[in-house]
Amino acid sequence: MNFLFITLFPEQIEQAANHSIIKRGMEAGLITVSCINPRDFATDKHKTVDDTPFGGGAGMVLKPEPMVCAIKAAKEKLPNGRVIAMCPGGRTLKQSVVGEYVDSKQDLIFVCGHYEGFDERIFAYVDEKLSIGDYVLTGGELPALVVMDAVARFIPGVLGKLVSAEDDSFSTGLLEYPQYTRPVEFEGMVVPEVLRNGNHAHIERYRRKEALRATYLRRPDLLGELTKNDAKLLEEIKAELAAKNEDNL
Ligand code: 4FN
Numbered sequence: 658m659n660f661l662f663i664t665l666f667p668e669q670i671e672q673a674a675n676h677s678i679i680k681r682g683m684e685a686g687l688i689t690v691s692c693i694n695p696r697d698f699a700t701d702k703h704k705t706v707d708d709t710p711f712g713g714g715a716g717m718v719l720k721p722e723p724m725v726c727a728i729k730a731a732k733e734k735l736p737n738g739r740v741i742a743m744c745p746g747g748r749t750l751k752q753s754v755v756g757e758y759v760d761s762k763q764d765l766i767f768v769c770g771h772y773e774g775f776d777e778r779i780f781a782y783v784d785e786k787l788s789i790g791d792y793v794l795t796g797g798e799l800p801a802l803v804v805m806d807a808v809a810r811f812i813p814g815v816l817g818k819l820v821s822a823e824d825d826s827f828s829t830g831l832l833e834y835p836q837y838t839r840p841v842e843f844e845g846m847v848v849p850e851v852l853r854n855g856n857h858a859h860i861e862r863y864r865r866k867e868a869l870r871a872t873y874l875r876r877p878d879l880l881g882e883l884t885k886n887d888a889k890l891l892e893e894i895k896a897e898l899a900a901k902n903e904d905n906l
Contacts, residue, residue: 658762658808659765661692661734661765661767662693663693663695663768665695665771666798669796670802671690678815693727695723698722698727700722706719707719707720715773721775724776725779727768728740728779728783738765739766740783740784741768742775742779743804744787745793747787747788750789755804755807755811758804759811765808769797769798789803830881831868831869832871832872832876833871834867835871862890865886
């Protein structure tokens with residue numbers, strides 16, 4: 658799979674790509690990471706890529722010509738590429754969106770903004786707008802890198818032999834159950850008995866229940882349709898919470 662970043666700051670992408678799992682995927686020939694700099698398509702002697710906004714106001718807007726030239730060059734390099742403009746108004750990145758990108762088998766072309774953002778007319782050359790969440794940032798590079806990280810781990814071989822993204826512990830759609838390693842006792846806090854002495858079935862049940870508990874308490878919005886078994890575990894959790902509240906009275 659090929660990832661191409663349209664960015665005024667290619668060093669930021671290259672630096673990030675030279676670390677972690679992305680580097681391994683590149684070395685294994687499973688992914689490529691490249692950049693196109695819109696500044697290379699600026700035609701004046703100062704290589705101008707931004708200008709003041711029509712109508713007035715603070716800051717600068719990215720001019721459409723160099724951005725669109727860069728997008729066209731990216732599409733020539735990756736004809737099967739999906740052009741994704743990183744912007745706060747896009748649909749929000751979720752694991753389901755990551756799955757869509759993986760399943761599409763398309764290369765990904767990220768358009769990264771700076772200053773006050775893009776001239777509206779570049780969106781005619783974009784397949785979709787995507788956001789990673791609601792906070793003010795200085796550029797679209799970090800969001801685009803987040804998307805690449807989330808997508809790359811699904812490419813067979815990128816994570817290595819031992820773990821595959823599809824059957825790892827994050828693929829349940831729930832928050833993670835609590836995990837422990839040695840020592841059995843740390844500062845008076847003890848690893849739950851079931852994880853030390855329980856059988857496989859008991860451990861599986863404990864982990865499912867604790868994943869449901871964490872999700873119910875902290876991110877109930879992530880709980881979708883429950884299986885019969887999960888519904889039973891959740892009833893137990895609610896009963897336990899109710900009993901605890903009575904104790905507090
Ligand atoms: N951000 C908001 C409202 C208005 C502007 C911003 C903002 C970088 C070029 C866009 C931000 C967040 C998630 C890209 C934010 C993202 C960006 C992203 C982003 C410079 C213009 C800008 C209401 C969300 C707080 C700056 C809200 N995912 N403008 O951050 O590119 O992809």
